[in-house]
Amino acid sequence: MKSQHHLNFRVRLFQCQIVCEIGNYGRKEIYSYNEAGGMRTRHIISIKDFDRDGIDRLLDQAEEIDREHGRSDALNGKILATLFFEPSTRTRMSFESAIARLGGSTLSVGSVDACSMAKGETLADTIRVVSGYADAIVIRHPKEGAARLAAEFSTVPVINAGDGAGQHPSQTLLDLYTIRQSMPIEGIDIALVGDLRYGRTAHSLASALSLYRARLHTVSPNGLELPETLAAELRESGMEIIPHDTIDDLISDVDVLYVTRVQRERFPDTASYFNVTSSYRITPEILTNAKKHLIVLHPLPRVDEIDPRVDDLPHARYFEQSRNGVPVRMAMLMEVMR
Amino acid sequence: MKNQETGDNEGLLVRRIKNGTVIDHIDGGEALNVVKILGITGTTQEALSIATNVQSRNMERKDIVKLTNRELSKEEVNRIALISPRATINIIRNFKVVEKKGVEIPHLIEGIVRCPNPGCISNTNEPIRSRFEVVPKGLHCCYCDWMITKDLTSNII
Ligand SMILES: Nc1ncnc2c1ncn2[C@@H]1O[C@H](COP(=O)(O)OP(=O)(O)O)[C@@H](O)[C@H]1O
Numbered sequence: 001m002k003s004q005h006h007l008n009f010r011v012r013l014f015q016c017q018i019v020c021e022i023g024n025y026g027r028k029e030i031y032s033y034n035e036a037g038g039m040r041t042r043h044i045i046s047i048k049d050f051d052r053d054g055i056d057r058l059l060d061q062a063e064e065i066d067r068e069h070g071r072s073d074a075l076n077g078k079i080l081a082t083l084f085f086e087p088s089t090r091t092r093m094s095f096e097s098a099i100a101r102l103g104g105s106t107l108s109v110g111s112v113d114a115c116s117m118a119k120g121e122t123l124a125d126t127i128r129v130v131s132g133y134a135d136a137i138v139i140r141h142p143k144e145g146a147a148r149l150a151a152e153f154s155t156v157p158v159i160n161a162g163d164g165a166g167q168h169p170s171q172t173l174l175d176l177y178t179i180r181q182s183m184p185i186e187g188i189d190i191a192l193v194g195d196l197r198y199g200r201t202a203h204s205l206a207s208a209l210s211l212y213r214a215r216l217h218t219v220s221p222n223g224l225e226l227p228e229t230l231a232a233e234l235r236e237s238g239m240e241i242i243p244h245d246t247i248d249d250l251i252s253d254v255d256v257l258y259v260t261r262v263q264r265e266r267f268p269d270t271a272s273y274f275n276v277t278s279s280y281r282i283t284p285e286i287l288t289n290a291k292k293h294l295i296v297l298h299p300l301p302r303v304d305e306i307d308p309r310v311d312d313l314p315h316a317r318y319f320e321q322s323r324n325g326v327p328v329r330m331a332m333l334m335e336v337m338r
Numbered sequence: 339m340k341n342q343e344t345g346d347n348e349g350l351l352v353r354r355i356k357n358g359t360v361i362d363h364i365d366g367g368e369a370l371n372v373v374k375i376l377g378i379t380g381t382t383q384e385a386l387s388i389a390t391n392v393q394s395r396n397m398e399r400k401d402i403v404k405l406t407n408r409e410l411s412k413e414e415v416n417r418i419a420l421i422s423p424r425a426t427i428n429i430i431r432n433f434k435v436v437e438k439k440g441v442e443i444p445h446l447i448e449g450i451v452r453c454p455n456p457g458c459i460s461n462t463n464e465p466i467r468s469r470f471e472v473v474p475k476g477l478h479c480c481y482c483d484w485m486i487t488k489d490l491t492s493n494i495i
Pocket residue numbers: 345348353354355356360362402404428430432433434435438
């Protein structure tokens with residue numbers, strides 16, 4: 001098919017949503033235009049909505065928040081609605097903690113079955129109603145593209161906190177933030193380990209890292225390799241991808257080990273599951289050949305992927321990573337709500 | 339020397355129309371998809387004739403669709419480009435071809451195509467139409483990011 005790309009200003013998602021590049025920085029942002037007032041509403045839906053400057057700016061902001069010990073009154077009196085149509089205590093708690101530390105408060109829908117969605121209301125209607133109650137909406141939903149739809153019907157900013165197998169940009173931003181605390185992101189060698197087929201956190205992180213000329217090493221069980229379409233897209237953006245058979249093969253070459261959960265449901269029986277998890281398990285023994293500055297990350301919760309003895313090694317950064325969710329989400333809220 | 343190419347066969351198959359549109363040079367076998375993509379069904383009003391696998395001047399097979407009393411909008415014409423980029427549109431008034439134009443691949447396609455991802459929000463009862471961005475590799479779902487790279491016609495709604 002013929003290419004019809006307009007790079008500088010193209011209507012991309014919706015008639016009302018436009019990706020525009022601003023000034024000389026080439027900042028990509030998604031706004032929806034309120035026809036009446038001409039006001040712009042900023043949404044954060046996918047890590048792909050950011051370019052490198054946008055990411056760096058947000059991480060700088062998170063760092064500044066961290067320096068100020070994570071409190072401010074920047075969003076005093078503002079109200080955040082957290083709409084979670086799927087359970088996720090951590091993501092939700094860290095968004096709630098983030099708004100509280102900025103002086104704002106949270107409105108949340110108790111349990112999923114208590115909300116009107118369960119009574120058959122469309123998401124579009126729920127969003128139209130809730131955007132009248134709150135100054136921004138954080139949404140987690142089982143359907144892919146749900147957050148885009150929400151942005152289309154919302155009159156306030158929408159932040160995607162995970163849409164099915166789709167996007168989860170706050171996770172990617174906090175992953176990047178954690179890497180940046182230890183080393184410059186530019187040009188790192190990173191290993192993605194585990195379920196690379198369904199692991200959306202690994203996918204989004206890989207796409208974001210393609211902006212930083214990182215080199216990707218992969219190790220995954222048979223059948224759970226990086227999807228070919230994503231691999232092709234990454235290679236096209238100039239990323240080098242090196243598949244390995246074992247963690248041993250790559251451990252001395254990488255700066256970051258990003259471990260993801262391999263779900264029991266992906267395997268026909270418990271025996272094959274244990275076979276796989278034991279051969280991909282991160283242990284202090286495996287790490288003896290690692291670079292001194294190597295960091296181990298995991299989006300949590302972990303099950304058997306990382307031996308608890310690793311927790312005490314200087315390489316272990318996964319709890320730090322989870323804690324970083326708060327300043328990063330504070331920066332995201334400030335970006336869209338201020 | 340009119341009707342040197344296909345016209346003779348075609349003339350046998352399809353009567354001349356007074357006013358309407360002739361969609362010519364449709365890739366062989368795609369006529370029914372063209373009709374589908376225009377949203378024409380048994381319950382719509384147009385008088386319609388279809389000729390498929392007609393021998394064309396360059397020996398390739400082509401299809402032709404003739405619609406009586408209907409002139410297609412630009413947007414409708416562009417949908418046709420998705421399945422048959424070489425098609426030509428002839429507007430007929432009083433038996434004469436008064437306008438002839440090619441088709442152009444649109445940037446954005448709304449409705450028409452269904453997202454093949456069963457987990458996509460566009461496949462639910464939400465009050466939205468499917469929306470795809472046309473990129474070099476195929477159609478990119480604006481909601482879930484899936485790409486349709488082949489067999490587009492089987493995803494036409
Ligand atoms: N009045 C008509 N009714 C039906 N079909 C017509 C009519 N006039 C022209 N056509 C058809 O429209 C197409 C374009 O017509 P024309 O411009 O004359 O030929 P061409 O593009 O092949 O040089 C041809 O397939 C022709 O058979």
